[in-house]
Amino acid sequence: MKQSITVDNTEKQGKMIEGVKALLSKLKIKPPKFDFGTVLKKLIVPIVSILVFIGIWHVGADALRQREIDFRVEKAVADQGQAAADELRACFALNESNCQTNTLPSPSQVWASLQTLIADHYVIKQDKLDFATKTAAVNEKRVAAGQEPIVYTGRPSFIDIVLTSLKTVFAGFLLALFIAVPIGIVIGLSDTLRNAINWFIQVFKPVSPVVWYLLVFMIVKTLLIGTSSDNSFVISFISVGLCAMWATLVNTAMGVSSVDKDFINVAKVLKLRPLQKVFKVILPSSLPLIFTGLRITLSVAWMVLIAIELLAQSPGLGLFVWEEFQNGANDSNSKIIVAMFIIGIIGFLLDRxxxxxxNAVSFNKNATA
Structure with a gap:
């Protein structure tokens, strides 16, 4: 009985497969072929390179750790004697908390720190919810009386820190967009203006983020003098925007100035008004170069953000890295490496x-750089 059921199921499966093949042949759809070369290039090789990187990292971190251990043991022999040195070496072998090296952490240590940071996020998130519950009634009365509500002032979690950095970089990017694109269009339309402003661009484009931060700090602290609000976010995103806007400004001016003259002549024939000419002819033709500039601007904004957050004491990734460096805890180096990877991954995603x-607005759809 069981054999006959198995035979029937096999026959049904065979008929179904033949039916699918017949349908595909009628629709002229060929079944996808397994291309091992593509899988090797797109999947296997990147995975192997990641494993090789982790292996080199592990070996290098272990060698650096051993070098520091040997140095400290030799120093203990010279200062305290062989017995103290043997005790110190045993302490390092057991990996006790009071015997940790201050060098490049291993991949496993970085992974453990990432898990710790994520676990801390959920603890802090629950603390915020508990605080909101406890202060809900009091805050309701304060708001009704026209007073400021009591806010949570505890330390932010690592996720909050990343979100703060993203908020800052996007605010700076939008500032750069609103400054650079209109100015780029104006100077791109006029050779006289472009020659008049070129010196300004060439002088201020290479200025360091630190100098931009100091300049913005001088201006903002004077404009907001007498206020009790925290100005670190405002100073940070303005500094980021001013540092990063130059690529968009130059590319926009270049795109506008290089618009095909035939398009301009058509606009004259159609008697388009200046704004119509800009929005219907010049901007569509300039979009590929403008977006190339915006792509560079976003990358530069993310790169300079870390230094500016550190200087402005804005609670983002820059300040997090600096505080961990100053902290000197057993897992501080690992957390710095975690932040380094997060910064790199986010930068890569923003660029993509x-x-x-x-590519969506470009005439060349094959750009992959």
Missing amino acids: IMLIIQ
């Missing part, structure tokens, strides 16, 4: 997003 947008 801008590349997708650039």
Whole structure:
């Protein structure tokens, strides 16, 4: 009985497969072929390179750790004697908390720190919810009386820190967009203006983020003098925007000035007003170069953000890295490496997003850089 059921199921499966093949042949759809070369290039090789990187990192971190241990043991022999040195070496062998090296952490230590930071996020998130519950009634009365509500002032979690940095970089990016694109259009339309402003661009484009921060700090602290609000976010995003806007400014001016003259002549024939000419002819033709500039601007904004957050004491990734460096705890180095990877991954994703947008508006759809 069981054999006959198995035979029937096998026959049904065979008929179903033949039916699918017949349908595909009628629709002229060929079944996808397994291309091992593509899988090797796109999947296996990147995975192998990641494993090789982790292996080199592990070996290098272990060698650096051993070098520091040997140095400290030799120093203990010279200062305290062989017995103290043997005790110190045993302490390092057991990996006790009071015997930790201050060097490059291993991949496993960085992974453990990442898990710790994520666990801390959920603890802090629950603390915020508990605080909001406890102060809900009091805050309701304060708001009704026209007073400021009591806010949570505890330390932010690592996720909050990352979100703060993203908020700052996007605010700076939008500032750069609103400053650079209109100015780029104006100077791109006029050779006289472009020659008049070129010196300004060439002088201020290479200025360091630290100098931009100091300049913005001088201006903002004077404009907001007498206020009790925290100005670190305002100073940070303005500094980021001013540092990063130059690529968009130059590319916009270049795109506008290089618009095909035939398009300009058509606009004259159609008797388009100046704004119509800009929005219907010049901007569409300049979009590929403008978005190339915006892509560079976003990358530069994310790169300079870390230094500016450190200087402005804004609670983002820059300040997090500096505080961990100053902290000197057993896992501080590991947390710094975690932040380094997060900064790199987010920077890569932001660049990919801008590349997708650039390709969407570009005449060249094959840009992959």
